Amino acid sequence: MNKTTLLFVLCCFFSVSLLAQNSDKPKEVTQTYFLQNVNIVPQPGQMITKGHLIVRDGIIENFGQSLSIPADAEVIKADSMFVYAGFIDALSHTAIPKEEDKKKSDNKNPGNPTNEEAGILPDRQAADLVSAEEGSIEKMRNLGFGISHVVPKGNMLPGSGATIVLNGKSGQGMVIQEDVSTFGQFKGSGRWYPQTIIGVLAKWKDLYRNAEVAKEHSKKYAMNPSGLARPSHDAATKALFPVIDKQKSIYIKANSHLDASRALKLQKDLGFNMVLCDLKQGWNLIDKIKVKNVPVLLSIDIPEKEKEDKKKKDEEKSEEKSEDKKEDKKEEEQEEDVDLEVEAFKERKKKSIANYIGQAAAFEKAGIPFSFSFLSGKGKDLQKNLRAMVEEGLSESAALAALTTNPAKLLGIQNIAGTIARGKMANLVVTENNYFDEKSKIRYVFVEGQVFKFEEKKKKKKKKGDAAASGLNIEGEWSYKMEIPTPENEGTMTIKKSDSGYTVTLVSPADPDEPETIEDVELDGDTMTFSFDVTDGMQMTIEMELTFTEESFEGTITAGQFGSFPMSGEKISGPKN
Numbered sequence: 001m002n003k004t005t006l007l008f009v010l011c012c013f014f015s016v017s018l019l020a021q022n023s024d025k026p027k028e029v030t031q032t033y034f035l036q037n038v039n040i041v042p043q044p045g046q047m048i049t050k051g052h053l054i055v056r057d058g059i060i061e062n063f064g065q066s067l068s069i070p071a072d073a074e075v076i077k078a079d080s081m082f083v084y085a086g087f088i089d090a091l092s093h094t095a096i097p098k099e100e101d102k103k104k105s106d107n108k109n110p111g112n113p114t115n116e117e118a119g120i121l122p123d124r125q126a127a128d129l130v131s132a133e134e135g136s137i138e139k140m141r142n143l144g145f146g147i148s149h150v151v152p153k154g155n156m157l158p159g160s161g162a163t164i165v166l167n168g169k170s171g172q173g174m175v176i177q178e179d180v181s182t183f184g185q186f187k188g189s190g191r192w193y194p195q196t197i198i199g200v201l202a203k204w205k206d207l208y209r210n211a212e213v214a215k216e217h218s219k220k221y222a223m224n225p226s227g228l229a230r231p232s233h234d235a236a237t238k239a240l241f242p243v244i245d246k247q248k249s250i251y252i253k254a255n256s257h258l259d260a261s262r263a264l265k266l267q268k269d270l271g272f273n274m275v276l277c278d279l280k281q282g283w284n285l286i287d288k289i290k291v292k293n294v295p296v297l298l299s300i301d302i303p304e305k306e307k308e309d310k311k312k313k314d315e316e317k318s319e320e321k322s323e324d325k326k327e328d329k330k331e332e333e334q335e336e337d338v339d340l341e342v343e344a345f346k347e348r349k350k351k352s353i354a355n356y357i358g359q360a361a362a363f364e365k366a367g368i369p370f371s372f373s374f375l376s377g378k379g380k381d382l383q384k385n386l387r388a389m390v391e392e393g394l395s396e397s398a399a400l401a402a403l404t405t406n407p408a409k410l411l412g413i414q415n416i417a418g419t420i421a422r423g424k425m426a427n428l429v430v431t432e433n434n435y436f437d438e439k440s441k442i443r444y445v446f447v448e449g450q451v452f453k454f455e456e457k458k459k460k461k462k463k464k465g466d467a468a469a470s471g472l473n474i475e476g477e478w479s480y481k482m483e484i485p486t487p488e489n490e491g492t493m494t495i496k497k498s499d500s501g502y503t504v505t506l507v508s509p510a511d512p513d514e515p516e517t518i519e520d521v522e523l524d525g526d527t528m529t530f531s532f533d534v535t536d537g538m539q540m541t542i543e544m545e546l547t548f549t550e551e552s553f554e555g556t557i558t559a560g561q562f563g564s565f566p567m568s569g570e571k572i573s574g575p576k577n
Helices: 003-021 135-142 197-223 235-239 257-270 283-292 310-319 323-335 340-365 379-391 396-403 405-411
Strands: 032-041 048-056 059-064 074-077 082-085 087-092 145-150 159-165 175-185 250-253 274-279 296-299 370-373 428-431 442-447 450-453 476-482 490-498 501-507 516-518 521-524 527-534 540-548 552-559 564-573
Touching: 032 428, 087 135, 087 370, 087 405, 135 145, 135 379, 135 442, 135 540, 145 175, 145 442, 197 235, 197 257, 250 257, 257 274, 257 283, 283 340, 296 340, 340 370, 340 379, 340 396, 370 396, 370 405, 379 396, 396 405, 501 521, 501 527, 516 527, 540 564
Parallel strands: 032 074, 032 082, 087 145, 175 250, 250 274, 274 296, 296 370
Antiparallel strands: 032 048, 048 059, 082 428, 145 159, 159 175, 428 442, 442 450, 476 490, 476 564, 490 501, 501 516, 521 527, 527 540, 540 552, 552 564
């Protein structure tokens, strides 16, 4: 099934519903909420047990242990749940659409490109690019985020950042602050200069020095234009004036130790204010970063710990059973050709992984506040990765600060966000248990007072003889039918299994030459789940959950704001048990 076809089907079916939503009917019964009997965490290190919290018209009206329920409030009975300030994404491309393919340039001189060809666009504003239809907004919001600092995509200098609230009908309506940062990275421009890292560093210095001269010239002309040529500086040059005046910081993406060192050297040579972003390998630079007092955004992307070798553990246990077996084992071990180099490599790898995971704890120990950026890594791994960092020594208070108070201060929005306080924006995260507990789930997210509820997904109990017990083979071709009254509601689905997992290919009769293949597929017993993004005109995430028997399946398809509806099918061909 082609993504565009699926989106068209959904739009047709729900057009009446959407028109009703845009009618003169009241949007909500109430804009007042009373969260009852919750553990309130106003800021890292504080907690009010068995408290209540009132949200009214997008603002936190009050919170505490002795509050009466307002007459117009919707009561949310969140017994013993935890309430935190809404998380703040310190840097990402959230809500920024994919760049359109550029037209082929007629420029025959790759050493003298235009600023656009070279990816030097500090004058481009993220605030002008933000789209309320981007599926990334919902994904970040589902993780507990209410505010994002977003920057354009691109090469060396993609543009200026903006802070946005993760809810709204229009991109401009989501913007809280414009032109809050300049985003840069050590990324060449392909066929245009600068291409290499040496060229990029040289271009950085050239741009900055030229902007300093241009700014001084503009200043002198404004004071007394007599005898001076009228300034005619390009937009990119003028966009760097606030950086030279230290009114704006340059947020430099520096994943590696080497890139971070380059950024620190560049900042030392030129003198601008800087934030090191998406840092993955910064543990050996902690002392230098602390001396320079450079703000840091650590990457949320960390490697997984290697699982302990079960076979090795079983061998060690078996050795304890008898002295004879021990002697036999020793003789066998002496006869083995132990590759010391491989063992050394494994040890270095283990230490390296520990450094990645323990980096946040090392920064905390050094007294360096930090936040997190989401330019790399998978947002869905946030909670899991934070727990791994906590296991490696990071305190829960420091982890929570990195999601709330630290980015609020860095972005200058601490007066409206980052903590739970009277009069602040009602951005809240409500979790079943302590957010850092392994099984804790997010149940509610408030963004400027609008509530988003997440139902607990309960796994179906397995019956004797079902797929988990019988080893049901779901590979093959299946028919499918979506229960919506439109012509294009049927098609075929092919499921294949490989060493890396399952793939699902959907084909609609309307577009037989444009199948949709999904590779990120999960199978739990007889239940398969997968999702994909639709980005043609309207952006949303399509999610499917299907439960199989030997000959048929039933399930649901969920399509963002359109909700969920039934889907079923039968096996056409393929292996059977």
